[in-house]
Amino acid sequence: MRQAKRLAPLVPSPIRAMGAGAPEGCISLGLGEPSWPLPDVAIPGITASLQPGQACLYGPNAGTPELRSALAAYLSLSEDSFMLAAGSQAALFALFQAWAGDGDDVLVPDPGFVAYPTLAALAGASARPYPLADDGRLDPDAFVRALAASPRARLAVVNHPANPTGAGSDPEALSAVASACASRDVVLVSDEVYRELYLGGKPAGILDGGLLPGVVALGSMSKAFAAPGLRVGWAFGDPAVLAPARLVHNAMTSCLSRPAQAAAAALLGDAARVVAESRRQLALRRSAFEAAYSEAFPAEPLPALPAGGFYHWMRLQELDGEDEMAFCLRLRDEAGVIIVPGIAFGSRGSGRVRLSWAGLPGDIREGVRRLATFLKAGRIPA
Numbered sequence: 001m002r003q004a005k006r007l008a009p010l011v012p013s014p015i016r017a018m019g020a021g022a023p024e025g026c027i028s029l030g031l032g033e034p035s036w037p038l039p040d041v042a043i044p045g046i047t048a049s050l051q052p053g054q055a056c057l058y059g060p061n062a063g064t065p066e067l068r069s070a071l072a073a074y075l076s077l078s079e080d081s082f083m084l085a086a087g088s089q090a091a092l093f094a095l096f097q098a099w100a101g102d103g104d105d106v107l108v109p110d111p112g113f114v115a116y117p118t119l120a121a122l123a124g125a126s127a128r129p130y131p132l133a134d135d136g137r138l139d140p141d142a143f144v145r146a147l148a149a150s151p152r153a154r155l156a157v158v159n160h161p162a163n164p165t166g167a168g169s170d171p172e173a174l175s176a177v178a179s180a181c182a183s184r185d186v187v188l189v190s191d192e193v194y195r196e197l198y199l200g201g202k203p204a205g206i207l208d209g210g211l212l213p214g215v216v217a218l219g220s221m222s223k224a225f226a227a228p229g230l231r232v233g234w235a236f237g238d239p240a241v242l243a244p245a246r247l248v249h250n251a252m253t254s255c256l257s258r259p260a261q262a263a264a265a266a267l268l269g270d271a272a273r274v275v276a277e278s279r280r281q282l283a284l285r286r287s288a289f290e291a292a293y294s295e296a297f298p299a300e301p302l303p304a305l306p307a308g309g310f311y312h313w314m315r316l317q318e319l320d321g322e323d324e325m326a327f328c329l330r331l332r333d334e335a336g337v338i339i340v341p342g343i344a345f346g347s348r349g350s351g352r353v354r355l356s357w358a359g360l361p362g363d364i365r366e367g368v369r370r371l372a373t374f375l376k377a378g379r380i381p382a
């Protein structure tokens with residue numbers, strides 16, 4: 001047997017690898033998933049679609065009429081301007097397959113979400129990392145320079161609020177990046193899955209001023225709607241970009257799970273209340289994180305509030321000269337707390353770690369305490 005050559009660069013997600021084989025009692029500040037309850041409004045739809053004696057049918061490729069009309073109302077867009085997907089991850093997969101292929105380049109942020117380079121490789125393309133500004137925000141000049149240096153670029157991704165840096169992007173930077181892509185006929189995907197989960201001002205969206213040719217944005221049930229397990233997400237924007245991606249998604253999954261679609265339609269129908277509750281839950285976790293942080297690291301200023309999401313992108317001097325993955329595994333096994341080495345997000349993540357404060361407040365407090373105790377004890381030999 002010989003597996004397909006394009007799989008060669010693929011490795012299991014380093015974020016998942018940190019969790020696999022973790023000792024009992026370990027606290028995870030690793031995964032980026034809301035720990036607060038699925039809103040009650042989602043439940044009747046799930047049970048109604050799973051009744052005894054009732055068939056559980058596939059449904060249309062494009063999604064159930066109920067979910068399509070709920071999403072159309074939520075986005076204020078017509079149905080040809082969005083594509084439902086099995087999580088925004090599946091929307092990314094379909095867009096990468098549709099718009100990048102053998103010998104093409106895909107511009108991805110460094111540091112950036114771990115899936116982007118993997119999805120480029122799966123499409124047979126090469127990921128071309130572009131640097132972010134020191135504060136983690138999108139740097140339009142650096143993006144434009146990277147684009148100029150990639151004559152084979154067909155697709156580019158921006159992510160704001162960003163994973164792992166938490167930083168947002170201003171409308172001018174987004175429009176500069178969109179114009180640069182348009183001038184080169186490069187499709188631009190703006191990953192905005194953390195956009196509704198903010199505690200300060202509402203982060204900018206690339207399509208706030210209306211649709212743009214060649215540009216699509218991503219949204220999801222997984223963060224602000226507190227439902228990552230439903231696996232429902234979407235891309236919206238230029239119908240011409242979405243059309244071939246829909247065919248890929250149809251080939252991959254046929255259609256989304258019916259119970260998940262019923263739940264997602266109910267959550268979207270009650271979006272204002274659901275998202276407000278998610279922000280309230282986020283604020284509780286932020287308070288727990290800040291209290292634990294100031295107690296654990298009294299000499300340091302409080303970490304800046306992210307533009308959206310629940311990540312702290314922490315510089316750690318202890319990583320200097322260390323094997324960063326090995327350091328985090330030691331922290332996990334000896335102190336019982338999981339964090340993600342920054343290097344997992346690209347070479348420019350070196351010297352940092354990502355802490356997620358999406359978990360339960362008690363776990364956040366204990367996880368930060370364990371991290372600080374481990375660091376204060378000095379380097380522990382491997």
Ligand SMILES: Cc1ncc(COP(=O)(O)O)c(C=O)c1O
Pocket residue numbers: 032086087088089090113159162163191193219220221222228232233
């Ligand atoms: C930046 C970013 N984009 C996309 C996703 C995928 O989310 P989902 O497939 O759950 O919608 C994630 C998940 O953590 C993410 O961090």
